[in-house]
Amino acid sequence: MLYPWQLDDWRRINAERERLPNAWLFTGAAGTGKLAFAEHMARSLLCDRPDAALNACGECEACRWFANSGHPDFRRLTPAGEEAEEKTARRLPLIRIEAVREMIEFAHLTAHRNGRRVILVEPAEALNPAAANALLKILEEPPRDVLFLLVAHAPQRLLPTIRSRCRPFQLSAPTSAEALDWLRGQGVADAENELAYHGGAPLFDHDPALAALRRQFLDALEQTTFASVLQVAEVIDKNKLSLAQALEWLQQWLLDLAGAGLAASVRYFPDRRAKLDALAARADMMELMRCQQEAVRLAPYGQHTLNVRLQLEALLMGYLKIFAPARPA
Numbered sequence: 001m002l003y004p005w006q007l008d009d010w011r012r013i014n015a016e017r018e019r020l021p022n023a024w025l026f027t028g029a030a031g032t033g034k035l036a037f038a039e040h041m042a043r044s045l046l047c048d049r050p051d052a053a054l055n056a057c058g059e060c061e062a063c064r065w066f067a068n069s070g071h072p073d074f075r076r077l078t079p080a081g082e083e084a085e086e087k088t089a090r091r092l093p094l095i096r097i098e099a100v101r102e103m104i105e106f107a108h109l110t111a112h113r114n115g116r117r118v119i120l121v122e123p124a125e126a127l128n129p130a131a132a133n134a135l136l137k138i139l140e141e142p143p144r145d146v147l148f149l150l151v152a153h154a155p156q157r158l159l160p161t162i163r164s165r166c167r168p169f170q171l172s173a174p175t176s177a178e179a180l181d182w183l184r185g186q187g188v189a190d191a192e193n194e195l196a197y198h199g200g201a202p203l204f205d206h207d208p209a210l211a212a213l214r215r216q217f218l219d220a221l222e223q224t225t226f227a228s229v230l231q232v233a234e235v236i237d238k239n240k241l242s243l244a245q246a247l248e249w250l251q252q253w254l255l256d257l258a259g260a261g262l263a264a265s266v267r268y269f270p271d272r273r274a275k276l277d278a279l280a281a282r283a284d285m286m287e288l289m290r291c292q293q294e295a296v297r298l299a300p301y302g303q304h305t306l307n308v309r310l311q312l313e314a315l316l317m318g319y320l321k322i323f324a325p326a327r328p329a
């Protein structure tokens with residue numbers, strides 16, 4: 001499937017298909033559909049009867065395999081195991097050498113079908129060093145009729161030698177109008193603010209309950225009273241939210257607060273601009289920095305602190321100090 005903002009990219013890449021590379025490296029902003037694009041390409045390359053625009057037909061044997069159990073000439077390398085499933089994991093889950101070895105064996109097999117095999121690596125920066133070196137080796141001497149599709153959110157973190165073996169393809173991000181249209185089509189409430197919050201990248205995990213908690217948390221930060229912050233610390237705790245989640249929201253809020261005060265720019269919460277401006281006008285920037293530092297200090301404990309409520313209460317008490325009347329010098 002292509003997203004509506006990818007149609008030009010699709011035409012552009014198809015013009016390159018007269019001379020297929022050994023590997024494409026897809027780059028572009030996170031949350032804008034790079035993986036979907038790479039999968040669309042994989043399906044198209046393996047389909048028996050692609051249409052005039054080179055989209056996979058969706059009906060042939062190859063397409064059915066793709067949709068069901070998996071195509072025998074297709075492999076996907078992604079971080080595996082428990083680490084990858086833990087969305088809140090503190091470290092980036094890695095693609096391990098064993099997985100790359102298995103993929104290399106596959107690459108040297110004879111293809112089951114029309115002679116081409118496709119290997120998708122996503123995200124390529126998740127290769128651990130040994131795995132990256134193994135991939136590099138096969139990119140340097142690619143077996144016949146094997147095409148690699150690498151997807152990278154942070155291509156600067158790839159080995160330069162891997163990058164240089166791939167043909168780069170930069171994918172377009174949607175304009176904000178395109179992203180908003182799409183989000184509204186998905187029935188996302190408050191699409192404009194959600195999009196701003198997610199930095200203009202529309203493919204975030206939309207969780208209405210979490211969005212509601214975020215609003216509640218921000219409301220409390222706006223109110224700047226003991227009662228409001230104590231109450232919201234309790235809500236966060238009762239809903240079993242991690243300290244890490246609250247820290248993320250607080251840090252974004254503090255950045256916007258500093259932005260409103262210093263540079264007159266607000267990034268995450270433009271819908272709360274008026275309130276941010278008013279708060280920034282009575283903020284002590286030194287206390288604000290202190291609060292930011294405290295949030296940074298707590299970050300390593302974000303996933304496994306024993307008492308979220310206590311930590312959060314202490315942190316938010318520090319937040320309130322930003323707005324306390326100036327102390328005598």
Ligand SMILES: [Zn+2]
Pocket residue numbers: 047048049050056057058059060061062063
């Ligand atoms: Zn097909």
